[in-house]
Amino acid sequence: MTASTETLPVVVIGAGPIGLAAAARLIERDIEPLVLEAGPAAASAVRDWSHVRLFSTWSEVVDPAAEKLLAPTGWVRPDGAAYPSGGDWAERYLQPLADALGERVRYDATVTGVSRAGRDRIVDADREAQPFVIHTTAADGTEARIFARAVIDASGTWSTPSPAGAAGLHALGERAASDRISYRVPDLKDPAVRARYAGKRTAVIGSGASAFTALAYLADLAEAQDGAGTHATWILRRGISGSTFGGGAADQLPARGALGLAAKAAVDGGYADAVTGFRTDSFERDTDGRLVLVGEDGRRLDPVDEVIVLTGFRPDLSFVNELRLGLDERLQAPTELAPLIDPNQHSCGTVYPHGAVELSHPEKDLYLAGMKSYGRAPTFLAMTGYEQVRSIAAALAGDQEAAERVELTLPETGVCGGAGLFDQPEATEETGGGCCAAPATLTIGAPVSSGSC
Known part of the structure; x- marks a missing residue:
């Protein structure tokens, strides 16, 4: 890196919880951040599920460095137990934090490409001496070019939900049926959304807490005066076992345990029918225009009016394609991190400590952080992300000792062997339901408060 490159900012992609925490950590290290957010305000992805309650309390979802940055603004910390x-x-x-960062956050700036200045991914010569170049497009189509000394991609995975097809691809007819398919938990307080599902038969595909939430919401709607006839068909690729609905009363995240029990009540109460061992192959239309789901084994389900697909998320790597990424071939997570978080091998209690070392790539000073760093693994904790960016900021400041001083301790929870995503766990159909959003104790020299997002 040249002297002129060192004066450039560190570009952070995404003004969500982890991206904003990254900016706060960089400022602690006297490194200037520039946060690029595709939406018109901070936390655009979080706002998409604004109607969903987190599993964790306020005391567990505020980053310490961010709180220090907010203190001079008169920000009042919400009730920690709520x-x-x-x-x-x-x-x-999140928005007050972005406001405190001021002009360091740039909205309506969609990142369309990241590379090294004058170097595509093939060229070796003087590669690391060149700054990063980031191309952005504004809401009005205006293009811009930004240079940076380092890049932290905290853009998450929210924009790329996984499809219904069991092979990881869209099922046949899935795109053609997009007018009847949603990939989000419905906000039934919205009159238009409520009307879409009231009195209808809806298929819910998925086995994580988002599926639980959708089932519970639809059951509540069925009991409401305007919801007579509302019914759900819950589609799982696996069978139902004792751990399907989570830890219940034994779950160390009470809100998550209650959600699993609510989903179970929806099934037990007859508001939802469970279809197990069903791997979606195609969508067809009946003569009335309703959707018929066809399984890989040839089974044809009864027609439904709507389908809600909640089968997890995956990273969008298209705009970092000119960089030299080191990614696991299965999880699409950094190579060193992948074996530590592999849901086929690890539950929440066996996720090993990790930081900048495990998050590094062949492209020096490039880091994927937050949900995006976990690729397709549904075991991410928000506070893990906060610790990731603390370590990354230390590494960029040249403080290797602090960068490597990362400790993550996860206590046992009511159910282990599953997965979680922030406080809205999005388990894959193969790994099952939500253990890894369990409380986490992140120790930096000494223990801090426990919790997950």
Whole structure:
């Protein structure tokens, strides 16, 4: 890196919880950040699930460096024992944090490409001496070019939900049926959304907490005056076992345990029918225009009016394709990190400590952080992300000892062997339901408060 490159900012992609925490950590290290956010405000992805309550309390979802940055602004920390919704998190913490960062956050800046200045991914000569170049497009189509000394991609995975097809591809007819398919938990407080599902038969595909949430919401709608006839068909690729609905009363995240019990109540109460061992192959239309799901084994389910697909997320790597990434061939997570988080091998209690070392790539000073660093693994904790960016900021400041001083301890929870995504766990159909959003104790020299996002 040249002297002129060192004066450039560190570009952080995404003004979500981890991206904003990264900016706060960089400022602690006297490194200038520039946060690029595709949406018109901070935490655009979180706002998309603003109606969903987090599993964790306020005391567990505020980054320490961010709180220090907020203190001079007069920010009042919410009641630490209360459970925020996604909307609360965005409006009462994430947007104020972005406001405190001021011009260091740039909105309506969609990153379309990242490379080395004058070097595509093939060229070796003087590669590491060149700054990163980031191409962006504004809401009005205006293009811009930004140079950076390092890049932290905290853009998450929310924009790329996994499809319904069991092979990881869209099922035949899935795209053609897009008018009847949603990949988000419905906000039934929205009159238009409520009307879409009220009195209808809806298939819910998925086995994580988002599927639980959808089932519970639809059951509540069925009991409401305007919801008569509402019914759900819950589709699982696996069978139902004792751990399907999570830890219940034994879960160390009470809100998550209650959610699993609510989903179970929806099934037990007759508001939802469970179809197990069903791997979606195609979508067809009946003569009335309703959707018929066809399985790989030839089974044809009864027609439904709507389908909600909640089968997890995957990283969008298209705009970093000119960089030299070191990714695991299965999880699409950094090579050193992947074996530590592999849901086929690890539950929440066996996720090993990790930081900048495990998050590095062949492309020096490039880091994928937050949900994006976990690729397709559904075991991510928000506070893990906070610790990731603390370590990354230390590494970029040249403090290798602090960068390597990472400790992550996860206590046992009511169910282990599953997966979680922030406080809205999005388990894959293969790994099952939500253990890894369990409370986490992140120790930096000494223990800090426990919790997950």
